[in-house]
Amino acid sequence: AQSVTQPDIHITVSEGASLELRCNYSYGATPYLFWYVQSPGQGLQLLLKYFSGDTLVQGIKGFEAEFKRSQSSFNLRKPSVHWSDAAEYFCAVAPEYGNKLVFGAGTILRVKS
Amino acid sequence: DTAVSQTPKYLVTQMGNDKSIKCEQNLGHDTMYWYKQDSKKFLKIMFSYNNKELIINETVPNRFSPKSPDKAHLNLHINSLELGDSAVYFCASSHDRGGTDTQYFGPGTRLTVL
Numbered sequence: 001a002q003s004v005t006q007p008d009i010h011i012t013v014s015e016g017a018s019l020e021l022r023c024n025y026s027y028g029a030t031p032y033l034f035w036y037v038q039s040p041g042q043g044l045q046l047l048l049k050y051f052s053g054d055t056l057v058q059g060i061k062g063f064e065a066e067f068k069r070s071q072s073s074f075n076l077r078k079p080s081v082h083w084s085d086a087a088e089y090f091c092a093v094a095p096e097y098g099n100k101l102v103f104g105a106g107t108i109l110r111v112k113s
Numbered sequence: 114d115t116a117v118s119q120t121p122k123y124l125v126t127q128m129g130n131d132k133s134i135k136c137e138q139n140l141g142h143d144t145m146y147w148y149k150q151d152s153k154k155f156l157k158i159m160f161s162y163n164n165k166e167l168i169i170n171e172t173v174p175n176r177f178s179p180k181s182p183d184k185a186h187l188n189l190h191i192n193s194l195e196l197g198d199s200a201v202y203f204c205a206s207s208h209d210r211g212g213t214d215t216q217y218f219g220p221g222t223r224l225t226v227l
Binding site: 032034036041042043044045046049051088090094095100101102103105106 | 117153156203205213220221
């Protein structure tokens with residue numbers, strides 16, 4: 001069965017600094033990969049997704065993610081973090097022919113001014 | 114316009130009671146989901162319906178019963194509530210039934226069982 005690991009429970013970065021959130025997945029074939037963001041008291045919003053093609057994917061709010069097959073990773077990046085980016089970020093994976101989305105445990109991002 | 118809406122937003126109840134959470138989507142999607150987010154923020158799928166047909170039924174106590182009167186609505190009824198049912202429940206929808214399709218989430222219902 002597929003699984004998703006987000007090794008960092010909490011990350012704190014200064015406003016304006018760059019950000020990288022890690023995500024590793026376990027799955028035999030290339031899965032479909034997603035990053036969602038959950039602001040406090042809100043539902044999840046899709047930031048970006050990868051299905052195939054260019055391994056660098058651009059998303060909303062200035063985020064991007066890079067799929068690295070050799071490392072089974074799909075890390076999320078942002079060159080300059082804004083205070084409004086403080087939220088919880090979830091990586092998720094879905095098998096190509098499955099019908100279920102599996103989420104990682106999430107990474108809480110704190111932004112200090 | 115709210116794409117996926119849930120009611121109520123907060124629900125506080127006693128152990129042993131029966132309660133329902135309602136979900137509606139106005140996106141014209143065919144598939145709807147219920148997820149449970151526990152106190153550690155771990156998000157796990159419970160059920161999924163496609164055009165009113167149950168397609169995912171995870172290992173969930175049978176005290177939980179989803180009901181889909183039409184493809185725009187998926188309600189969750191919980192019987193004999195227990196302390197461990199306290200969590201945030203999210204409804205979601207997608208155009209297709211596959212997990213690969215983008216899912217749109219509601220704002221969540223925070224259930225507290227006393």
